Amino acid sequence: MTEKEKMIIGLPYMASDRVLQKARLVAQRACFRYNQIDPKHHKERKALIRGLFNSTEALFCVEQPFYCDYGFNITIGNNFFSNYHLTILDCAPVTIGENVMFGPNVAIYTAGHPIHYETRNTGLEYALPVNIGNNVWIGGNTVINPNVNIGENSIIGSGSVVTKDIPPNVIAVGNPCKVLREITEDDKRYYYKNRLI
Template identity: 50%
Template sequence: MAKAIVKEFGENANIIPPFTCDYGCNVKVGDNTVINHSGVFLDTNEINIGKHALIGPKSGLYGAIHPFDVEARNEGIEKAKTINIGDGAWLGGKVIVVPGVSIGKHSVIGAGSVVTKDIPDDVVAVGNPCRVIRKITEDDKINPIRKK
């Protein structure tokens, strides 16, 4: 069903319903990406999500920009900017990404964050507004115990 809704939908990708988008024709989802339940994508411009990305539940990617001027807003005037989510990025639950933002590959965005500016590769970023708190390091790796 997802392949009928969005423009590009990668192999082994998954959208867990419910899922809401404005058009769908502006959404590209990479291979092995998971969009958890209650995602809202306002794709008035492109929303590009890389491979192996995780989008937490109740997250919103909002491409539309409405004018501050009430008269223009009342006339329905708006513009939109592209949102890019890099390969392997992880957005926690209830993350909001505003128009024109890019999140770098492998970066982690803490739950409840509001991402208003670009986030570089390989960092942990949190807050409202979202800000980088540190690089992802070797100490962040989990070494699972494997059965032989």
């Protein structure tokens, strides 16, 4: 089994593997080119992302700058929007549903390192997937750690560090991120706190 195959299925692997180094360089160069494109050239920007990601739908916007490890492990659904400075360490699959919005400085980390320093110092790594359901809003400066699932329709408050699964239809915030409350039908009446639409 190759180091790439181990990486993608969640087994320990060596990130120093030459094949993985070359794949990261391809992604780094693609991100560099993407981040240099004049923002008015929407078609060029979309074409580059389509070539980098595993899968995209028709409608999406990834604001510059954007960074990722590989790109080939990222799948985004229709009507995806990410604000400035999105970073996705996609050593394992990152699957993002439809109608998902990210604030600025969102970071998704699938990669991790062993706890014991002797094992960590060998260069051994692991990667576990991240799944984000439909209609999710991730607030700015949020970090999503490996092996996390965020349920559909949920909101993650700004500055959160998501270390465990978040159920659907909730507002969750904090470090570590915890459920604050459920989203209800009454929430349709307000655009911000107690301000009526």
